[in-house]
Every structure is written in C-alpha cells, then in structure tokens.
C-alpha cells in the first residue's frame with residue numbers, strides 16, 4: 001500500500017534532492033542514501049506533499065517545523081552514526097530525522113513535548129515500518145535515563161545551553177550535536193572525552209524552533 005503511494009514521481013524528486021545536497025557540500029554517502037530512502041512526503045502535513053522534496057523547512061502543527069533537508073543531512077553527517085548505535089533524539093517533530101537515523105542502522109530513542117506531534121510521528125513511523133524507533137512524550141531537558149548511556153545524541157531544537165542531563169547520558173567517547181543560541185544557533189559538536197571532560201567544536205549557524213524547558 002505504502003509502496004504504491006511512494007510512486008515514481010517522488011522517487012525522482014528524492015534523487016534530485018540528494019543531488020542538490022551533494023552540491024551544497026554533503027559528502028557522507030550513507031547519509032545521502034538514507035535521504036534517498038526516506039519518503040519525506042509522508043512526514044509533511046497534508047497538502048504540502050508536492051513541495052516535500054524542496055530543500056526547505058516546512059510547518060508542522062503547533063508552530064513547529066520539520067527541519068530543512070540540508071540541516072538534517074548536515075547534523076546527521078556531523079553525528080557520525082554507525083549501525084547498532086543507540087541514538088537519542090530531542091525533538092521528534094514529524095519523525096523524519098528519526099527515520100533517517102533508523103535507515104543508518106541506529107536504535108533510535110526520540111522525545112517530543114507536544115502530544116499531537118508525538119502521536120502523528122508514532123503513526124507515520126510505524127506505518128512505514130520503522131520499528132527501531134521508540135518515541136516518548138516528555139521533556140527532552142531530562143533526556144531518557146532508562147536507556148542511557150547513548151553513543152550519540154542529536155538535538156533538533158535551539159537550546160540556550162547544553163543540558164547537563166544530556167552530557168551525563170552520553171557514553172564516554174560518544175558525540176552530541178546540538179544547536180545553541182538565542183535567535184540563531186551555532187551548531188556544536190560535543191565529544192565526551194571522559195566522565196569529566198568534553199571537547200566542543202563549532203560548525204556554523206542555523207535557525208531552529210526553541211528548545212522549551214519543561215513538558
């Protein structure tokens with residue numbers, strides 16, 4: 001059924017999107033392949049399917065957005081996911097980023113604070129067969145202690161600081177990609193060197209919806 005709707009037209013548009021991302025500097029072939037595999041038109045609101053493969057952010061309900069494909073590709077490339085890794089995502093939104101992580105072979109745990117988005121993402125991911133994604137409703141500031149430590153953590157909303165709980169729940173040697181800033185955000189890569197030290201590098205400016213404290 002799903003296969004039938006994911007028709008030739010959308011496959012062609014996905015290939016074009018991948019070419020576009022390659023031209024913009026995305027080099028990781030596994031990430032590009034994941035973008036080619038995930039049918040983004042299932043994750044956008046009804047009526048916006050025709051522009052699902054433009055390289056732009058699109059509105060979700062409650063003033064939230066599904067990130068621009070370039071941003072998804074950039075963050076995912078920086079995250080450096082290997083098959084079998086446990087990855088925690090903060091900000092499930094549409095579930096699209098979670099599907100990309102699942103395509104890379106990750107075991108995905110994703111937290112969202114808005115009930116409607118959480119439920120819609122749950123439906124979309126399970127109907128597309130992304131069984132490896134476990135979604136939770138709650139406050140991402142707290143992380144998800146029950147499944148910690150995580151090899152990777154990806155934050156898809158703009159934080160004003162790096163939440164200490166997330167550093168605690170990151171495995172030693174693990175990496176976190178988090179956009180930090182008030183109006184615009186700087187993309188930070190945080191590597192946990194040992195129980196006490198992290199190394200932080202900066203990777204350019206982006207704009208995200210806010211990381212809201214409290215669920």
Ligand code: SAH
Nearest residue numbers: 066091093094096097112113140156211212
């Ligand atoms: N990764 C998403 C992008 C969603 S936009 C996708 O692929 O579609 C960021 C999301 O972060 C929004 O849905 C917003 O509701 C959520 N968010 C903001 N603050 C949060 C918090 N404290 N805990 C969990 N989710 C949060």
